[in-house]
Amino acid sequence: MSASAVEAAGIDVVRNPRARRCTLSLDSATGRARLVLPPRAALKPALVWAAGKAAWLAEQRALLPVARPFVPGTTITVADEVLTIVRDEGSRRALVRDGDRLLAAGPEETIGRRVEAWIKRRALDLLSAETQEYAALAKVTVASVAIGDARRRWGSCASTGVIRYSWRLMLAPGWVRRATVAHEVAHRVHMNHGPQFHALVADLYGRDPTPARVWLREHGAALHWVGRSS
Numbered sequence: 001m002s003a004s005a006v007e008a009a010g011i012d013v014v015r016n017p018r019a020r021r022c023t024l025s026l027d028s029a030t031g032r033a034r035l036v037l038p039p040r041a042a043l044k045p046a047l048v049w050a051a052g053k054a055a056w057l058a059e060q061r062a063l064l065p066v067a068r069p070f071v072p073g074t075t076i077t078v079a080d081e082v083l084t085i086v087r088d089e090g091s092r093r094a095l096v097r098d099g100d101r102l103l104a105a106g107p108e109e110t111i112g113r114r115v116e117a118w119i120k121r122r123a124l125d126l127l128s129a130e131t132q133e134y135a136a137l138a139k140v141t142v143a144s145v146a147i148g149d150a151r152r153r154w155g156s157c158a159s160t161g162v163i164r165y166s167w168r169l170m171l172a173p174g175w176v177r178r179a180t181v182a183h184e185v186a187h188r189v190h191m192n193h194g195p196q197f198h199a200l201v202a203d204l205y206g207r208d209p210t211p212a213r214v215w216l217r218e219h220g221a222a223l224h225w226v227g228r229s230s
Contacts, residue, residue, distance in 0.1 A: 130217035157187035179212030
């Protein structure tokens with residue numbers, strides 16, 4: 001299998017110094033396969049082996065969540081509010097909220113990007129406010145809040161005090177989003193996942209955050225397919 005064929009097959013090749021053997025897995029958030037190799041493993045035989053797993057990969061990809069692009073007629077839940085994207089007349093590029101409708105005028109080919117940008121702006125405002133709320137409870141400071149689209153992390157807290165969230169948390173139930181915020185703010189006190197950290201998360205959140213983590217494990221992959229065409 002050539003490098004171009006590997007790319008066409010959606011396979012990412014990664015060398016892991018701790019790997020003992022070749023393994024193949026599928027990322028449910030992206031639909032790409034991940035071929036992990038030991039540092040000195042020969043690449044060509046590994047690619048041949050991966051090519052032999054094409055049927056298995058096809059079966060796994062068939063189980064992936066359905067892509068839900070941001071197009072007129074699509075209904076999305078943003079911060080627990082159900083909104084329907086509606087095509088509007090005119091050249092206006094800014095989206096307009098009208099009750100339970102999100103009116104999108106302007107070029108139709110840019111609606112998807114504009115809807116995503118609209119959600120990101122709301123995400124920054126809401127997550128910043130919730131972060132400050134929990135930071136006040138924890139008696140800590142947060143340097144800044146940023147929004148990204150990480151595939152494997154819903155949030156992160158740097159030692160500098162910068163907290164970053166996935167904007168896709170806006171698509172999750174509010175109680176799940178707030179549990180994630182409490183988790184990241186608690187890292188301003190404990191930069192680990194020890195017992196004291198988990199106790200602080202529960203204290204800030206006001207209840208057991210375990211159901212929120214379970215929800216993200218079970219439904220988080222589907223959030224990564226919202227706004228995607230394929």
